[in-house]
Amino acid sequence: MREETDEAVARRVQAGDADAFGILIERYETRLKRYGWRFLNTKEDIEDMVQDVFIKAYTNIHSFNANRRFSPWIYRIAHNEFVNALRKQSRYPQSFFDPDTILPQLVAKETTDGERLDAELKEAIEASLETLAPKYRAPLVLYFYEEMSYQDIANVLKIPTATVGVRIKRAKEKLQKAYNQIAP
Amino acid sequence: MSDVKHTVMEKISRGDLTMRPRWHFVVASSVAMFALFLLAFWLVYLESLIIFFMQGTGVAYVPVFGVHGVLVFLYSLPWLLVLLTAIFVYVIQRVMHRYAFCYSRPMVLSIVALIGFSMLGALMLAKSELHYTVLERVKERPVLGMVYRQYGLKPHQEVHIGTIGSTTNAGFILESRTGEIYQVLVSDRTRSPRERLELGETVLILGAHDAGTIEARGIKRFEVRHIQHRLQRDDRPLPLPLTVPIEINP
Numbered sequence: 108m109r110e111e112t113d114e115a116v117a118r119r120v121q122a123g124d125a126d127a128f129g130i131l132i133e134r135y136e137t138r139l140k141r142y143g144w145r146f147l148n149t150k151e152d153i154e155d156m157v158q159d160v161f162i163k164a165y166t167n168i169h170s171f172n173a174n175r176r177f178s179p180w181i182y183r184i185a186h187n188e189f190v191n192a193l194r195k196q197s198r199y200p201q202s203f204f205d206p207d208t209i210l211p212q213l214v215a216k217e218t219t220d221g222e223r224l225d226a227e228l229k230e231a232i233e234a235s236l237e238t239l240a241p242k243y244r245a246p247l248v249l250y251f252y253e254e255m256s257y258q259d260i261a262n263v264l265k266i267p268t269a270t271v272g273v274r275i276k277r278a279k280e281k282l283q284k285a286y287n288q289i290a291p
Numbered sequence: 292m293s294d295v296k297h298t299v300m301e302k303i304s305r306g307d308l309t310m311r312p313r314w315h316f317v318v319a320s321s322v323a324m325f326a327l328f329l330l331a332f333w334l335v336y337l338e339s340l341i342i343f344f345m346q347g348t349g350v351a352y353v354p355v356f357g358v359h360g361v362l363v364f365l366y367s368l369p370w371l372l373v374l375l376t377a378i379f380v381y382v383i384q385r386v387m388h389r390y391a392f393c394y395s396r397p398m399v400l401s402i403v404a405l406i407g408f409s410m411l412g413a414l415m416l417a418k419s420e421l422h423y424t425v426l427e428r429v430k431e432r433p434v435l436g437m438v439y440r441q442y443g444l445k446p447h448q449e450v451h452i453g454t455i456g457s458t459t460n461a462g463f464i465l466e467s468r469t470g471e472i473y474q475v476l477v478s479d480r481t482r483s484p485r486e487r488l489e490l491g492e493t494v495l496i497l498g499a500h501d502a503g504t505i506e507a508r509g510i511k512r513f514e515v516r517h518i519q520h521r522l523q524r525d526d527r528p529l530p531l532p533l534t535v536p537i538e539i540n541p
Contacts, residue, residue, distance in 0.1 A: 121310075121313075125303050125304070126300075128299070128300070128303065129296055129300050132300070133293075136296065154294065154295060157295055158295045158298055158299060161295065161299045162299060162302070162308060165299065165303065165308055165310060166308065166309070166311055167311060167316075168310055169310060169311060169312065169313040169315070169316055170316045208397060208398050209397060209398045209399050210397055211397045211399070261394075261395060262391065265389075265394040266394065267394070267395055268395060269397075270397075
């Protein structure tokens with residue numbers, strides 16, 4: 108039997124079936140914690156933050172358009188929560204204009220599944236993730252670890268799709284540079 | 292059951308956690324759209340006001356007279372209104388950024404599109420009678436009246452508008468809309484229309500004036516409609532005798 112989609116479950120919650128929200132928590136708790144650990148580079152307070160994400164998601168469930176995908180919507184809430192945590196720690200650089208989002212970028216093609224990272228390489232990257240600025244870390248984690256499409260990442264981060272590709276490419280270059288310095 | 296799930300579900304079952312009703316988001320979205328509409332209206336109004344002032348004072352047309360014309364144009368821009376317009380564009384862009392059609396495109400494209408569409412509206416609004424009507428109604432009032440007086444009634448000192456009264460050896464006599472008489476000197480360096488100018492035609496002249504004499508850098512036909520309802524400072528000097536001929540149909 109096919110599993111009920113996230114969107115169908117969310118629709119049930121919107122209709123008043125509060126218990127159905129438990130299914131969404133089960134499906135996303137681990138993923139959001141994992142994203143938080145990698146994005147914030149800490150496991151401290153992640154559980155509380157993810158709990159707040161679900162509280163916000165439940166409170167605002169009627170703002171979710173069930174004709175769209177649920178995953179980017181909840182990741183968007185989580186991303187905002189984590190960015191706010193970074194801001195509180197003054198670890199998130201403030202900028203009015205981000206050059207990556209101002210000018211049109213060459214459309215960076217999404218790589219095929221075969222080019223996704225294998226487990227060993229993922230571990231190596233994870234060790235260097237903290238050297239990346241948050242704006243590069245987020246798309247990299249969402250793409251390689253959460254296996255999201257460029258379009259979904261663009262919706263989570265609210266940036267142009269082409270910018271997602273550019274940031275992932277730059278993130279890889281920066282990681283490569285950091286790796287070369289450690290192991291020349 | 293995980294701690295997170297247990298805590299959240301317990302809060303829900305106890306009633307500590309409630310969903311915001313759908314109407315809450317409908318109202319919030321409507322308010323945002325209305326705010327966006329209002330901001331867009333004021334943006335179009337501001338841009339049309341700038342166009343109105345630039346056209347009314349003739350400054351909008353002086354860039355055709357070359358580099359000096361462009362400099363006069365830039366100097367005469369109502370920079371306070373331009374700055375205000377830029378702030379409006381920025382705020383509207385930020386408000387629109389919540390929608391996918393905006394954030395999914397580079398910022399420069401959404402700003403160019405915003406300016407393009409608002410300028411189209413502004414050009415149409417500037418062609419209407421709106422600003423003439425507003426000017427007539429508010430010219431004595433403190434804030435808006437000051438804005439209209441400040442920018443609309445004070446043309447650049449090198450920009451002159453009037454009708455050709457008579458020809459002289461050196462050029463022609465210009466009668467400004469408020470009755471001042473100027474002697475306009477025309478030379479080979481003066482940029483003027485290919486077709487001959489007629490007596491009684493309204494023209495725009497770019498040129499410094501000294502003791503009632505204007506050394507014309509450029510002359511352009513000017514539509515009478517642009518100067519309707521406008522007032523002019525009455526502080527211009529009388530003309531001097533003329534010496535150089537000009538080709539004008541009597």
